[in-house]
Amino acid sequence: MSVLFTNVTALTMDAAQPVLKDACVAVEGTKIASVGTERPAGEFDRVIDCTGKVMLPGFVNAHTHVPMTLMRGYGGGCDLQHWLHDYIFPAEAKLDERCVAAGAALGLAEMIASGTTCIADMYMKTETIARTVLEAGISANLSCGGVYFGEPADFSPETCGDCRNQTALTEEWHGAGDGQIRVDASIHAEYTSTAPLWQWMADYAQKHGLRMHVHVSETRSEHEKCLEKYGQTPAQILDQYGVWQNGGIAAHCVYLSGGDAQLLAQRGVTAVHNPVSNLKLMSGVSPLFFLRECGMNIALGTDGVASNNSHNLFEEMKVAALVQNYSFGEDHGQLSAADILAMATANGARALGRDAGVIATGKIADLILVDFTGENLFPCHDIAENLVYSAAPSNVVMNMARGKIIYENGQFLTLDLERIRAEVEHYALPHIFGGT
Amino acid sequence: MSVLFTNVTALTMDAAQPVLKDACVAVEGTKIASVGTERPAGEFDRVIDCTGKVMLPGFVNAHTHVPMTLMRGYGGGCDLQHWLHDYIFPAEAKLDERCVAAGAALGLAEMIASGTTCIADMYMKTETIARTVLEAGISANLSCGGVYFGEPADFSPETCGDCRNQTALTEEWHGAGDGQIRVDASIHAEYTSTAPLWQWMADYAQKHGLRMHVHVSETRSEHEKCLEKYGQTPAQILDQYGVWQNGGIAAHCVYLSGGDAQLLAQRGVTAVHNPVSNLKLMSGVSPLFFLRECGMNIALGTDGVASNNSHNLFEEMKVAALVQNYSFGEDHGQLSAADILAMATANGARALGRDAGVIATGKIADLILVDFTGENLFPCHDIAENLVYSAAPSNVVMNMARGKIIYENGQFLTLDLERIRAEVEHYALPHIFGGT
Numbered sequence: 001m002s003v004l005f006t007n008v009t010a011l012t013m014d015a016a017q018p019v020l021k022d023a024c025v026a027v028e029g030t031k032i033a034s035v036g037t038e039r040p041a042g043e044f045d046r047v048i049d050c051t052g053k054v055m056l057p058g059f060v061n062a063h064t065h066v067p068m069t070l071m072r073g074y075g076g077g078c079d080l081q082h083w084l085h086d087y088i089f090p091a092e093a094k095l096d097e098r099c100v101a102a103g104a105a106l107g108l109a110e111m112i113a114s115g116t117t118c119i120a121d122m123y124m125k126t127e128t129i130a131r132t133v134l135e136a137g138i139s140a141n142l143s144c145g146g147v148y149f150g151e152p153a154d155f156s157p158e159t160c161g162d163c164r165n166q167t168a169l170t171e172e173w174h175g176a177g178d179g180q181i182r183v184d185a186s187i188h189a190e191y192t193s194t195a196p197l198w199q200w201m202a203d204y205a206q207k208h209g210l211r212m213h214v215h216v217s218e219t220r221s222e223h224e225k226c227l228e229k230y231g232q233t234p235a236q237i238l239d240q241y242g243v244w245q246n247g248g249i250a251a252h253c254v255y256l257s258g259g260d261a262q263l264l265a266q267r268g269v270t271a272v273h274n275p276v277s278n279l280k281l282m283s284g285v286s287p288l289f290f291l292r293e294c295g296m297n298i299a300l301g302t303d304g305v306a307s308n309n310s311h312n313l314f315e316e317m318k319v320a321a322l323v324q325n326y327s328f329g330e331d332h333g334q335l336s337a338a339d340i341l342a343m344a345t346a347n348g349a350r351a352l353g354r355d356a357g358v359i360a361t362g363k364i365a366d367l368i369l370v371d372f373t374g375e376n377l378f379p380c381h382d383i384a385e386n387l388v389y390s391a392a393p394s395n396v397v398m399n400m401a402r403g404k405i406i407y408e409n410g411q412f413l414t415l416d417l418e419r420i421r422a423e424v425e426h427y428a429l430p431h432i433f434g435g436t
Numbered sequence: 437m438s439v440l441f442t443n444v445t446a447l448t449m450d451a452a453q454p455v456l457k458d459a460c461v462a463v464e465g466t467k468i469a470s471v472g473t474e475r476p477a478g479e480f481d482r483v484i485d486c487t488g489k490v491m492l493p494g495f496v497n498a499h500t501h502v503p504m505t506l507m508r509g510y511g512g513g514c515d516l517q518h519w520l521h522d523y524i525f526p527a528e529a530k531l532d533e534r535c536v537a538a539g540a541a542l543g544l545a546e547m548i549a550s551g552t553t554c555i556a557d558m559y560m561k562t563e564t565i566a567r568t569v570l571e572a573g574i575s576a577n578l579s580c581g582g583v584y585f586g587e588p589a590d591f592s593p594e595t596c597g598d599c600r601n602q603t604a605l606t607e608e609w610h611g612a613g614d615g616q617i618r619v620d621a622s623i624h625a626e627y628t629s630t631a632p633l634w635q636w637m638a639d640y641a642q643k644h645g646l647r648m649h650v651h652v653s654e655t656r657s658e659h660e661k662c663l664e665k666y667g668q669t670p671a672q673i674l675d676q677y678g679v680w681q682n683g684g685i686a687a688h689c690v691y692l693s694g695g696d697a698q699l700l701a702q703r704g705v706t707a708v709h710n711p712v713s714n715l716k717l718m719s720g721v722s723p724l725f726f727l728r729e730c731g732m733n734i735a736l737g738t739d740g741v742a743s744n745n746s747h748n749l750f751e752e753m754k755v756a757a758l759v760q761n762y763s764f765g766e767d768h769g770q771l772s773a774a775d776i777l778a779m780a781t782a783n784g785a786r787a788l789g790r791d792a793g794v795i796a797t798g799k800i801a802d803l804i805l806v807d808f809t810g811e812n813l814f815p816c817h818d819i820a821e822n823l824v825y826s827a828a829p830s831n832v833v834m835n836m837a838r839g840k841i842i843y844e845n846g847q848f849l850t851l852d853l854e855r856i857r858a859e860v861e862h863y864a865l866p867h868i869f870g871g872t
Contacts, residue, residue: 070815071817072814072815072816072817072821072822072826073816073817073818073821073822073825073826074817074818076773076817076818076821076825077770077772077773077821079766106811106814109811110811110812113811113812114812276758278762279758279759279761279762280758280761280762280825282761282762282765282766284762285762308825309821309822309825309826310812310825310826311812312812312828315751315754318751319755319758322712322715322716322755323715323759325715325716325718326714326715326716326718326720326721329718330515330718334513336513337512337513373857375542375545375546375549375853376546376549376550376746376747376748376829378508378542378857378860379506379508379860379861379865380508380509381507381508381509381510381512381869382509382510382512385508385509385512385513385745386508386509386745389509389512389716389744389745389746390508390509390741390745390746392748392828392829392830393812393828393830394828394829394830417811421809421814424814424815425815429815433817
């Protein structure tokens with residue numbers, strides 16, 4: 001399949017050519033074949049006129065738990081512990097493969113309709129998620145979120161469920177769909193595991209060349225209890241076991257110390273900022289200016305829908321900008337709209353080890369078109385400002401993932417939304433919650 | 437015109453019957469004629485089946501400057517003073533009647549499409565705004581935002597431009613459209629005026645039975661400079677002149693003292709919270725729990741689009757909830773989703789002196805329908821949670837203002853969006869900014 005986009009206005013995230021005007025972008029197979037002002041020679045299966053629209057690299061949702069879409073708004077208004085123990089954990093205990101598939105499909109639909117082309121997901125029954133992602137067409141770095149609550153002395157990779165899950169997932173799915181799916185090694189968090197799992201997972205990642213995905217210093221209590229228990233922070237104690245040696249994702253990073261941020265920057269680990277979830281669960285505001293000064297790459301994520309309650313990266317960008325600039329802008333300078341857009345695209349792709357997130361020749365063709373003719377995006381004095389502060393999912397009129405158009409003008413081309421809705425309504429909700 | 441809504445699920449904001457299920461809501465002329473489970477007798481011009489949708493009272497945007505829609509994203513990333521003096525004031529100096537009409541129409545379109553049925557607007561060339569509002573069909577409390585920069589001794593109502601504006605506006609427009617338009621008395625702010633204007637405006641409001649609309653303690657600097665200058669806060673010094681005697685709107689209220697909040701509560705003045713603008717301009721976070729404890733009514737506004745950059749009350753509700761609960765929830769209890777919805781509807785109507793904002797017999801028929809079948813609102817464990825934390829303007833499928841459907845399924849029925857766009861693009865933008 002080849003597609004030629006004409007009359008392209010784009011923010012490319014490519015430092016060599018940050019803005020395109022009246023350009024042509026050609027896509028061949030899964031890659032961007034050319035970017036330029038001249039119309040390239042040759043025939044194309046389809047030509048799309050982009051007049052009135054803005055092209056962007058697709059969004060990268062760099063930390064999420066997509067099947068939790070089933071729990072949208074469930075237990076809202078509770079504090080974190082009450083929410084987890086009285087609502088989320090009991091619901092999760094009832095999830096079967098079919099529920100996970102339905103919830104993942106519903107969440108992917110919301111993501112695709114709002115311009116996301118790539119995700120880093122951490123959840124149980126991960127192979128089921130992989131099958132759903134493959135069908136949906138976006139790229140995903142998938143991980144199990146390994147936990148180990150047993151006695152350290154009793155640990156054995158043969159009996160530890162998440163070691164077996166990690167092994168099965170990697171063997172079956174790493175690189176599937178011509179790289180559409182990658183498997184990350186993963187530890188849910190320092191406070192839900194102990195040293196034997198950290199050591200095993202670090203060794204496993206090293207042996208198989210996998211990146212790592214871990215929740216790090218999301219709450220003050222998590223950070224301080226770790227300091228009490230080990231005399232080191234979560235980032236530091238995990239580093240002692242080699243967890244960060246292949247880089248990857250530290251999700252949340254609300255309470256990192258300066259030493260933590262420098263260490264993670266050296267290891268090539270990205271801080272994934274989840275501002276809506278961090279506010280909703282009253283966790284805090286990650287100091288992005290400070291992580292950036294320490295050299296960290298910063299990306300954005302929605303976290304699970306149960307603590308957000310959306311998969312909307314436009315909103316995540318706006319809330320990130322508003323809260324960061326209000327909290328730290330006066331002393332440390334504001335994050336520009338361009339910086340925020342980079343977090344939602346190029347930085348996210350870098351976090352996941354994806355050759356995407358940038359509109360340039362040779363990159364993966366993850367591209368979205370945003371209609372700028374809507375009453376909420378007009379007038380436009382600055383494209384980046386309008387994208388960060390005014391745009392909404394409903395302005396996304398096309399989502400191309402890996403060179404394939406998977407959503408256009410409100411229609412899903414890979415997912416059957418009616419079937420997904422029926423599956424959620426008639427199977428998953430009664431199964432988990434005992435009724436609709 | 438009579439309309440019968442059947443199979444209604446609604447959050448009514450009526451304490452007597454907060455939730456409707458499988459109900460009928462009948463509208464006759466501009467009012468709600470009946471609410472109940474039985475289908476009312478008689479013929480209706482139109483019957484609307486609300487299956488799959490949720491009815492709400494229309495949103496009240498209780499503090500805005502609608503023509504500033506022309507400046508969406510203009511000067512973004514600057515601090516407040518740089519933004520005002522280098523961007524906004526020079527642009528505003530070039531506005532003529534035709535620009536104001538175009539900007540107001542564009543802003544009203546965005547508001548109508550996102551479910552707003554009533555606004556409190558403060559801006560110059562107010563009579564032009566009134567004509568545009570009358571055409572658009574929503575209700576509006578309009579005000580000029582009186583300023584007086586001259587020497588107090590030189591003040592004369594005959595030569596003060598904003599006294600003349602207030603007088604002309606009141607005489608021509610107060611009560612126009614069978615009450616669709618009301619005129620508020622208005623002082624832009626304590627720091628842009630002096631005692632003679634306050635006294636004149638207070639007396640004028642008293643004489644004509646008008647409510648008041650004033651920016652109050654939006655920034656720390658404004659609040660502290662007033663204390664230095666007068667030994668009293670803005671709320672207190674204005675009260676000395678009788679400015680609050682008829683109630684009305686104190687916009688922003690970020691830095692109110694306890695005494696201020698109690699005083700304004702006694703005077704029946706509503707605090708209008710503008711969280712997005714307050715964050716974007718780095719002004720602060722208004723402590724709603726505290727204003728509420730002091731007895732104040734609290735409503736929501738978007739402020740002008742130039743500092744937001746949207747007219748989206750769904751977003752305003754979500755940001756209000758996230759930031760309030762994060763900032764104060766642990767010590768003072770969270771604001772529930774139901775509380776936030778009341779701020780955007782019933783409390784706003786109360787702030788404007790409107791017999792609306794509630795779905796009950798006899799109230800003004802300001803009603804919206806939100807489609808709950810979209811991928812971003814499914815599943816629904818709690819309607820209020822989904823409305824505050826997951827809904828978007830694109831979910832609004834009908835807007836009825838004063839009994840008339842003014843927007844349905846993406847179509848504007850009172851405004852001509854193409855004509856408005858052309859007017860903004862070909863007249864207003866070149867006139868103000870020297871080009872498109």
